[in-house]
Amino acid sequence: MKNITILGATGSIGDSTLSVVALHADKFSVFALSANTNWQKMQTLCEKFQPKIVVMSDQATAQQLSKVIDKNIQVLHGSEALNTIAAHDDTDFVMAAIVGAAGMASSLSAAKAGKRLMLANKESLVLAGDLMMQAVRDNGAELIPVDSEHSAIFQCLQSGKSGLNKIQLTASGGPFLHTPLNDLKSITPDEACAHPNWSMGRKISVDSATMMNKGLEVIEAHYLFNLPAENIDVIMHPQSIVHSSVYYNDGSTLSQLGNPDMRTVISYAMSYPDRVDSGVAALDLTQNSPLEFYPPDLEKFKCLQLAFDALKQGGNAMGTLNAANEIAVAHFLNNKIDFLEIPNIIEKTLNAIENISITSLESVIANDKLARKIALEAVQHYA
Ligand SMILES: NC(=O)c1ccc[n+]([C@@H]2O[C@H](COP(=O)([O-])OP(=O)(O)OC[C@H]3O[C@@H](n4cnc5c(N)ncnc54)[C@H](OP(=O)(O)O)[C@@H]3O)[C@@H](O)[C@H]2O)c1
Incomplete structure (x- = not known):
């Protein structure tokens, strides 16, 4: 027990x-x-x-x-x-x-x-x-x-890291995958939270719509699997059936597939290294074809680019990105700013804070506090 x-x-x-x-x-x-x-x-x-x-x-x-x-x-x-x-x-x-x-x-x-x-x-x-x-x-x-992409990679890597070339996180693109950039300005919080495949809390739903969620996941993958940004790739996959893939030098690619339901991921985390029934129905690939894949549009989903940049900068930049995003998303959910202002607030905050290394929990907390203060000032500019 x-x-x-x-x-x-x-x-x-x-x-x-x-x-x-x-x-x-x-x-x-x-x-x-x-x-x-x-x-x-x-x-x-x-x-x-x-x-x-x-x-x-x-x-x-x-x-x-x-x-x-x-x-x-x-x-x-x-x-x-x-x-x-x-x-x-x-x-x-x-x-x-x-x-x-x-x-x-x-x-x-x-x-x-x-x-x-x-x-x-x-x-x-x-x-x-x-x-x-x-x-x-x-x-x-x-x-x-306990993230579908990272669980997928964790499962694929059970066969080892020898010859590992890159990992590839799949991204559904959220509700606005095919929405033109210009139409995103007038998006409401409820529209942003209406994810086509996953049922989630409101903050992560907005993060999925901006693709900041994928950006945070790239950083998460960097730490979990000890890989630099250059070996972490993102691909759009609107059906959310392939949860992520690992690529090896010999040309082999391993992926984990399943219906989009977090109970699979959670039951695996609870029963690892064994597997137990999660209550999720078995995947029927004939009901989900065709499976589509596209490269991400980094101009439209600027938050994803900002996250890659923050990871490459290192130190406090990732905490700054997260704090500014939390402030911006909370204000978007309260109808205080437009959807497209979320990345602008994050970028302004990142530009305003000097890049330093993080060595203690105290420095994490101090940076988080400073970033929230600067992000709030940026919000006032747009509100
Ligand atoms: N949902 C998914 O499918 C999914 C997938 C992968 C990863 N995640 C990650 O899992 C985490 C939870 O996501 P979620 O979708 O489950 O969120 P959620 O539905 O919004 O639930 C958040 C939980 O945290 C509690 N909480 C909120 N603010 C808190 C605070 N300041 N101090 C202490 N507790 C607080 C809430 O309590 P109240 O109910 O009292 O507000 C609630 O129990 C996030 O980090 C998300 O990125 C979620």
Whole structure:
């Protein structure tokens, strides 16, 4: 029996993780759950999964929740409490599924405690990739990607890295793959969140529409697979059936395919190196043909180019990119800026901050704070 902590349990990845847990009650048990403010959904999850500990972001929602759930469930609040459940002796696996930079510290805690870290929160690697990978190595943690592309590459690389030439991340192109650049100005948040293949939270849905999600994934892949930007490629694949590929020097290419459903990725992370039923239907290729592939349009999807540039710059540039993106996306979702202003705000922020190396968690946090302040000033310019 493996005890699991799910950070960000009330979100889309949280839902999928809990549905896999429910399928395998003989193998997995919920130890702890966390959410930001959604105590009503957390109440339902507590009734169904009976965790030992629950963490909410603030005291008020924690108090609200404790009034309505079983008194045996301990309710904590705040970021220190997230670190506690991520590193707790009684947890074996940690699903890191908080959205954004808010998920970084608890991912790092799980790595430092030597847990199996099932990493959906790609921002942890974008902000603090060197520190994260060092913590994984030093403490014998197991880092298993929970992103369809990285899981695909992780699965393909089970046959080894000898002769590896490049990895190729597939990108669906989101809802605007075929929309002309000029028509993107008037896009609404709901249009941007209407992903054709994947059901996800609103922030990552906007990131998919701008292709910043793919940019963050390129950085994530750089750290996970220890490859430079030159060996990481992106290809458009609107059907989201081929989840990614690895290319070898002998002309061989290995790909992983499946229906676009995160339960496959999550169940693999939970059962690795074995495989268990995830509840996802088997792929029927005859129902998905033709499978199409195109090179990405980096002029239209400027965010992808900005992410490649930030990776090549290194140091704090990736954290700056992430912070500015979070600010810009939040303002777009609140109808304060246009869709096409997202990359402009990120570029302005990147240009305003000196490129320095990142050596500690404190420097990550300081840079994140500075980048958010500058990005907010850039937002005022457009709002
Ligand atoms: N969804 C996917 O298919 C997918 C695929 C690959 C990777 N990912 C990555 O997985 C992560 C989660 O994505 P998602 O789509 O599941 O997001 P989501 O549906 O928006 O859920 C986010 C979760 O994080 C919690 N949360 C939000 N802000 C927080 C804060 N400041 N402090 C603590 N907890 C906070 C939310 O709690 P409340 O409910 O209380 O707000 C919720 O439980 C992201 O990093 C995303 O890039 C997602």
